[in-house]
Amino acid sequence: MTTYITTPIYYVNAEPHLGHAYTTIVADTYSRFRRLQGEKVRFQTGTDEHGDKIAEAAAREGVSPKEYVDRISGMFRDTWPLLGVAPDNFIRTTDAKHMSTVQKILQQVYDQGDIYFDEYSGLYCKGCERFLTEKELVDGKCPDHQIAPAQIAEQNYFFRMSRYQQQLIDHIQANPEFITPERYRNEVLSFLSEPLEDLCISRPTSRLTWGIPLPFDDSFVTYVWFDALINYLTGLGYPDGEEFESYWGVAEHLIAKDILKPHAIYWPTMILSLGLPLYKKLHVHGYWNVDETKMSKSIGNVVRPAELVEEYGVDCLRYFTLREMSFGLDASFSSESIVARKNSDLANDLGNLYSRSMAMLVKYTGGVVPNPAADQTSDTVLEELAGSVLLRYQEAMENFQFHRALQAMWELISLANKYIVTNEPWALAKDPGQEGRLHAVLYNLVEVLRLLTLLLQPVMPGTCAKMATGLGLEGDSPLVNSLEIGGGWGLLPVGTELQKIDALFPRVEQKKVKQPVQKVSGKKKKEKVKAEPLAGIITFDQFKAVELRVAEIVAAEPVKKSDRLLKLTVKAPEERVIVAGIAEYYRPEEIVGMLVLIVANLEPVRLMGVESQGMVLAAKMEEEGKSRLVLSTVSGPVVPGSRVA
Numbered sequence: 001m002t003t004y005i006t007t008p009i010y011y012v013n014a015e016p017h018l019g020h021a022y023t024t025i026v027a028d029t030y031s032r033f034r035r036l037q038g039e040k041v042r043f044q045t046g047t048d049e050h051g052d053k054i055a056e057a058a059a060r061e062g063v064s065p066k067e068y069v070d071r072i073s074g075m076f077r078d079t080w081p082l083l084g085v086a087p088d089n090f091i092r093t094t095d096a097k098h099m100s101t102v103q104k105i106l107q108q109v110y111d112q113g114d115i116y117f118d119e120y121s122g123l124y125c126k127g128c129e130r131f132l133t134e135k136e137l138v139d140g141k142c143p144d145h146q147i148a149p150a151q152i153a154e155q156n157y158f159f160r161m162s163r164y165q166q167q168l169i170d171h172i173q174a175n176p177e178f179i180t181p182e183r184y185r186n187e188v189l190s191f192l193s194e195p196l197e198d199l200c201i202s203r204p205t206s207r208l209t210w211g212i213p214l215p216f217d218d219s220f221v222t223y224v225w226f227d228a229l230i231n232y233l234t235g236l237g238y239p240d241g242e243e244f245e246s247y248w249g250v251a252e253h254l255i256a257k258d259i260l261k262p263h264a265i266y267w268p269t270m271i272l273s274l275g276l277p278l279y280k281k282l283h284v285h286g287y288w289n290v291d292e293t294k295m296s297k298s299i300g301n302v303v304r305p306a307e308l309v310e311e312y313g314v315d316c317l318r319y320f321t322l323r324e325m326s327f328g329l330d331a332s333f334s335s336e337s338i339v340a341r342k343n344s345d346l347a348n349d350l351g352n353l354y355s356r357s358m359a360m361l362v363k364y365t366g367g368v369v370p371n372p373a374a375d376q377t378s379d380t381v382l383e384e385l386a387g388s389v390l391l392r393y394q395e396a397m398e399n400f401q402f403h404r405a406l407q408a409m410w411e412l413i414s415l416a417n418k419y420i421v422t423n424e425p426w427a428l429a430k431d432p433g434q435e436g437r438l439h440a441v442l443y444n445l446v447e448v449l450r451l452l453t454l455l456l457q458p459v460m461p462g463t464c465a466k467m468a469t470g471l472g473l474e475g476d477s478p479l480v481n482s483l484e485i486g487g488g489w490g491l492l493p494v495g496t497e498l499q500k501i502d503a504l505f506p507r508v509e510q511k512k513v514k515q516p517v518q519k520v521s522g523k524k525k526k527e528k529v530k531a532e533p534l535a536g537i538i539t540f541d542q543f544k545a546v547e548l549r550v551a552e553i554v555a556a557e558p559v560k561k562s563d564r565l566l567k568l569t570v571k572a573p574e575e576r577v578i579v580a581g582i583a584e585y586y587r588p589e590e591i592v593g594m595l596v597l598i599v600a601n602l603e604p605v606r607l608m609g610v611e612s613q614g615m616v617l618a619a620k621m622e623e624e625g626k627s628r629l630v631l632s633t634v635s636g637p638v639v640p641g642s643r644v645a
């Protein structure tokens with residue numbers, strides 16, 4: 001099996017930011033995952049170097065376009081290794097090979113009558129480098145660039161896109177996986193329900209010279225999109241390269257929704273005109289936003305990936321982006337969210353599991369993988385969950401559901417951390433009669449670490465290389481490099497000597513959030529206070545006034561005439577009733593017996609006719625655009641009524 005995965009080739013009119021980093025990290029992670037599955041993989045990225053935007057950026061800097069594109073393309077190329085990204089090919093549209101193939105393709109399409117000369121007038125957006133239709137405008141402006149497009153009339157060459165409209169519709173309808181997630185497929189089909197206009201594919205040299213000359217009329221250069229999309233072929237050595245043979249049939253393109261139309265409409269119609277099979281899949285993701293606005297170089301609100309790597313580490317950045325964004329939807333960047341992920345998911349959950357387990361192995365077995373065979377009371381809880389996590393992981397990774405794959409792995413991490421607490425290896429170690437059991441518990445833990453090293457490798461390759469060293473494995477051992485060989489249980493050889501390694505994820509301090517300052521102004525003007533997250537700093541005495549307790553839910557039932565509320569009877573330690581807005585997330589029977597945290601000294605309130613004597617604490621999560629409440633609980637058995645300090 002083979003995989004060919006591409007990113008967009010990025011415009012070199014500004015340096016790389018988190019948006020570019022995300023797409024490229026996804027492509028890198030996916031190609032590493034396919035390699036773990038034993039596939040032959042080709043991963044291509046590169047830079048898009050012709051067109052108005054680039055010519056203008058060079059002019060602004062007072063350098064020749066060539067000098068300019070060499071410099072910025074170099075910045076993109078140099079950024080990828082900093083992010084642990086290792087493409088197999090980096091293509092530039094100024095490469096001689098690419099330029100000559102684009103000309104050959106243009107000639108072929110022209111000769112077969114799919115390109116004609118005509119006069120055109122339309123609304124042109126420089127930011128998009130394409131003509132927009134009236135329908136695409138919002139308040140007369142391009143929604144992506146917030147500028148009104150210019151009315152341009154000129155004679156140009158056109159590609160007969162309309163000729164392939166029906167064939168494209170049929171293909172999309174017959175292949176539900178062609179464009180995913182589904183919302184983007186629907187968007188494309190809805191666009192295609194109107195008659196498709198032909199595509200203007202030239203620019204007169206009187207207006208732009210920085211482009212590939214048309215082979216049949218040198219008073220024009222090629223429209224940048226017609227030039228750029230062809231990179232996916234030229235990067236494989238089309239038409240007669242060996243790579244073209246092996247990889248074109250399995251091409252998967254990865255983009256954000258900003259360039260859906262060129263990839264889902266221009267490109268497939270171009271491919272059909274060339275008489276080639278269509279690409280296999282188009283994967284479309286959402287935007288990284290800062291303060292609700294798309295991160296973009298033209299808006300100027302960019303986050304630089306190299307700086308994030310410096311501050312948080314490369315694997316933390318990779319993990320954060322893949323975990324935080326549900327593929328297909330928008331996500332927000334903030335330094336608070338990356339710090340929270342690092343401290344909680346990486347340092348606490350994964351880092352602690354690794355360091356605790358390794359420390360116990362050093363202490364109780366001298367750092368040698370013990371033999372679990374003598375255990376008379378063996379348990380399979382970790383093994384069973386590992387099996388189901390492996391299946392869910394593979395399915396999620398194949399479907400670009402990276403956050404789901406990571407959630408599944410974190411279930412295993414969380415169970416392994418609980419397994420330590422419930423099995424108390426330190427107590428087993430005190431009793432010589434329990435040595436067999438101790439060894440089995442430690443073996444199960446070290447085997448979880450090995451599996452995590454295998455599964456996490458596409459996301460955090462550097463960390464996993466360290467973890468493999470710690471487990472006494474060679475970096476290229478199939479036990480941590482092949483899902484087929486390493487995906488089973490009980491594979492880490494007994495007697496393997498573990499190695500000491502540094503902490504995987506040192507914690508980072510959350511920077512102090514500034515208290516929003518409200519200016520008091522004498523004028524009667526309505527003050528617009530910018531919505532900032534409230535730091536909510538309180539004194540210790542204020543905190544002490546809040547009485548938090550552990551409560552056991554002894555009964556639960558829906559509150560009449562409410563979809564949202566459950567009436568809980570809790571013991572804390574006296575019995576009381578609390579009304580909680582959790583009916584959408586929990587069924588009454590599943591929470592009876594649960595130990596939860598409550599605020600015990602709130603003034604009672606009546607909710608839908610029921611008096612509530614307190615409040616249950618829950619974490620609020622945003623998942624796929626919906627929020628969800630998860631009850632907070634305690635990690636071990638606690639007497640109901642205990643104070644939470």
Ligand code: ME8
Pocket residue numbers: 007008009010011012018019020022023048228229230231254255256257258259286287288289294295296
């Ligand atoms: O469009 N959030 O190049 P480009 C998520 N040269 N991803 C983002 C993003 C954001 N805020 N901003 C950019 C071009 N991206 C053309 C492509 S391909 C034949 C030609 C990522 O530099 C995302 O992958 O504007 C998006 O599709 C791409 O950068 C656009 O890069």
